[in-house]
Amino acid sequence: xxxxxxxxxxxxxxxxxxxxxxxxxxxxxxxxxxxxxxxxxxxxxxxxxxxxxxxxxxxxxxxxxxxxxxxxxxxxxxxxxxxxxxxxxxxxxxxxxxxxxxxxxxxxxxxxxxxxxxxxxxxxxxxxxxxxxxxxxxxxxxxxxxxxxxxxxxxxxxxxxxxxxxxxxxxxxxxxxxxxxxxxxxxxxxxxxxxxxxxxxxxxxxxxxxxxxxxxxxxxxxxxxxxxxxxxxxxxxxxxxxxxxxxxxxxxxxxxxxxxxxxxxxxxxxxxxxxxxxxxxxxxxxxxxxxxxxxxxxxxxxxxxxxxxxxxxxxxxxxxxxxxxxxxxxxxxxxxxxxxxxxxxxxxx
Amino acid sequence: xxxxxxxxxxxxxxxxxxxxxxxxxxxxxxxxxxxxxxxxxxxxxxxxxxxxxxxxxxxxxxxxxxxxxxxxxxxxxxx
Numbered sequence: 001x002x003x004x005x006x007x008x009x010x011x012x013x014x015x016x017x018x019x020x021x022x023x024x025x026x027x028x029x030x031x032x033x034x035x036x037x038x039x040x041x042x043x044x045x046x047x048x049x050x051x052x053x054x055x056x057x058x059x060x061x062x063x064x065x066x067x068x069x070x071x072x073x074x075x076x077x078x079x080x081x082x083x084x085x086x087x088x089x090x091x092x093x094x095x096x097x098x099x100x101x102x103x104x105x106x107x108x109x110x111x112x113x114x115x116x117x118x119x120x121x122x123x124x125x126x127x128x129x130x131x132x133x134x135x136x137x138x139x140x141x142x143x144x145x146x147x148x149x150x151x152x153x154x155x156x157x158x159x160x161x162x163x164x165x166x167x168x169x170x171x172x173x174x175x176x177x178x179x180x181x182x183x184x185x186x187x188x189x190x191x192x193x194x195x196x197x198x199x200x201x202x203x204x205x206x207x208x209x210x211x212x213x214x215x216x217x218x219x220x221x222x223x224x225x226x227x228x229x230x231x232x233x234x235x236x237x238x239x240x241x242x243x244x245x246x247x248x249x250x251x252x253x254x255x256x257x258x259x260x261x262x263x264x265x266x267x268x269x270x271x272x273x274x275x276x277x278x279x280x281x282x283x284x285x286x287x288x289x290x291x292x293x294x295x296x297x298x299x300x301x302x303x304x305x306x307x308x309x310x311x312x313x314x315x316x317x318x319x320x321x322x323x324x325x326x327x328x329x330x331x332x333x334x335x336x337x338x339x340x341x342x343x344x345x346x347x348x349x
Numbered sequence: 350x351x352x353x354x355x356x357x358x359x360x361x362x363x364x365x366x367x368x369x370x371x372x373x374x375x376x377x378x379x380x381x382x383x384x385x386x387x388x389x390x391x392x393x394x395x396x397x398x399x400x401x402x403x404x405x406x407x408x409x410x411x412x413x414x415x416x417x418x419x420x421x422x423x424x425x426x427x428x
Binding site (some may be wrong): 030139161210214216217218219220221222223225228230233235236278279280282283285286288289290292294295296298299304305315326327328332333335336337341342343344345346347348349 | 350351352353354355356357358359360361362363365366367371373375377378382385386387388389390392399400403404406407408410411414415416417418419420421423
């Protein structure tokens with residue numbers, strides 16, 4: 001079998017053309033290996049050969065994203081590779097974005113197996129980790145020795161159409177795809193082992209890593225709460241009895257918006273919870289325990305608040321994806337803003 | 350959802366039982382609740398007592414909304 005043809009993409013810095021002063025360098029194609037391609041070639045051994053290298057300045061690429069992508073794609077296409085590798089970009093932001101963009105374009109537009117590599121906090125990682133394989137590297141070029149064999153190994157798998165393993169096996173940044181597998185030891189044993197390691201201050205790996213949560217700076221306080229229009233929102237699944245919009249009891253795909261004009265109290269005849277995962281008895285008996293319409297109405301009459309917003313928004317928080325919840329609230333917050341709501345009380349079960 | 354509401358420019362208070370989750374997720378104004386299945390109630394109490402604690406939690410929530418914060422803050426309810 002002949003060797004697989006590989007095209008490699010690097011920036012002006014790794015091509016030893018120059019640093020920041022040469023970042024406007026336009027795309028150039030060179031035959032054979034340049035710079036870090038050598039480490040990749042060593043890792044490929046006899047199985048593949050880097051036939052050409054595309055070099056492009058990071059600023060040029062990022063400032064002329066569409067044009068640069070088209071130019072680089074043309075060069076890659078002309079070289080007829082079986083595999084395309086970009087970087088690794090380590091923690092260089094513009095280089096990471098360039099590597100992700102071009103890898104994604106090669107995969108989608110040319111249909112050629114492609115991968116890149118970068119440090120997990122490189123902005124390019126978040127942008128492209130779900131669309132292309134990105135080998136997780138260290139944050140500086142000192143990580144090349146680690147990265148090259150991993151990139152070469154996964155690259156060969158992709159080029160040959162072999163099955164790709166889990167992110168922890170093949171060393172790429174988790175792309176959000178889950179695969180079933182059988183563990184050798186049962187859950188209780190693994191949990192106790194993990195706990196013992198934790199107590200003894202030894203390293204352990206969680207089997208359920210928490211997603212990364214971003215932060216939003218707090219809004220200024222409400223100046224005059226006694227005259228403010230306040231809305232109620234809940235993730236506790238309170239809905240009109242019968243759940244007219246069929247909000248799912250777990251992993252909700254939508255939210256509800258319900259009119260509470262003239263409603264002074266939520267009763268077991270009119271409201272209930274759609275939420276799974278907690279005992280619904282108490283919420284079904286009296287939904288004010290989750291969505292406190294009764295007391296808010298009293299506050300309204302007593303002048304503690306200006307008014308209670310006419311609608312409440314509700315969904316089920318049980319197992320619902322962060323992405324979904326984010327999309328729900330991004331959507332209904334626009335309505336809240338448009339209707340002049342000045343504060344929100346959000347209750348969770 | 351708390352963060353998206355805040356991102357839209359509306360101050361929001363999160364009333365929840367498991368405050369560490371709220372802190373991890375990134376709510377800025379947090380008021381602890383009673384229990385997961387009845388955050389603003391307690392079926393063990395009489396209806397009147399129960400409404401009274403609900404008032405206390407919500408008064409704390411209003412106070413939280415009226416308070417300037419620079420960082421994540423948990424507002425304890427005084428029962």
